[in-house]
Amino acid sequence: MTGQGSIGFQRRLLGAELRRLREAAGLLQVDASEVLGKHNNKISRVETGVGGIDKAELEALLGLYDAPQKDRVWCRELAGNTRAKRGKPAASEATLYLGPKWFRAFRDLERGATTIMETSSLIVPGLLQTVGYTRSMFAAQGVDPDDKIVHDTVRVRAERRELLSDKRTRVYWVLSEAALRRQIGGPRVMAEQLSYLAEAVRAANITLQVIPLDAQSYASMNDFRIFRFGHETVHDIVYYEIYSDALYLDKPPELVRVYGELFLRLQGVALGPVESRNFIGELAEQVAAKQTARG
Secondary structure (H helix, E strand, O other): OOOOOOHHHHHHHHHHHHHHHHHHOOOOHHHHHHHHOOOOHHHHHHHOOOOOOOHHHHHHHHHHOOOOHHHHHHHHHHHHHOOOOOOOOOOOOOOOOOOOOHHHHHHHHHHHOOEEEEEEOOOOOHHHOOHHHHHHHHHHOOOOOOOHHHHHHHHHHHHHHHHHHOOOOEEEEEEEHHHHHOOOOOHHHHHHHHHHHHHHOOOOOEEEEEEOOOOOOOOOOOOOEEEEOOOOOOOOEEEEEEOOEEEEEOOOHHHHHHHHHHHHHHHHHOOOHHHHHHHHHHHHHHHHHHHHHHO
């Protein structure tokens, strides 16, 4: 199971996965609609999580997309979770999605979002980490650098990083200066990481801002992500990563909206994008100079 969650949330996950499979197959929405014998907006409604899909339609699409077996299993499980069950949940209760497959759900949301907003107070965000930085983080936890989990993490992050070159996706980061100054792996690793970061944020679809330690304004900084989707009927989803699992919130709307407002306040406290890039560049030069001095 993917964990407890609203039917709407599960539909969005299923829709994002079906869209990914359709695009990978090189097909248009109209192609899929024709196979189902439905109106052209049927696929659009399914992929945005607005409309449902029955078993026969799902199997027809999976066959049309020539979906790998592991993806078929995942889609069937998501589809099962979109069917109404008996019992009425409390309307005011925030929906929490927990379970061993949380990362698969996270990747579906990440690939399906048109806008991603993320805060980080302690470390450089995963999408922006160099291989050396990632490996050093594992080493600091006592994990063997040749361990499979290290190789898998590096590989998956490289795959995820492809979205940064997709101009259809906008990514916004707000980082604390502490995340940039925390020594992970020593001066050489940090110099490489900061230099990479200063160049990566030049991309047109990336905006990164830094909150300096001496900022005169203050806004509570909790690490979270907001996924926003390019459809007016699909609500934002807030993501929290916890020790061995993850938490997702998509309701009540007022709670989700609070996180959007908090992100805007953090952007207001932070240096501007150009100032932040210069700040990172100067910090990279300082760390590189220390490395050189140490020989």
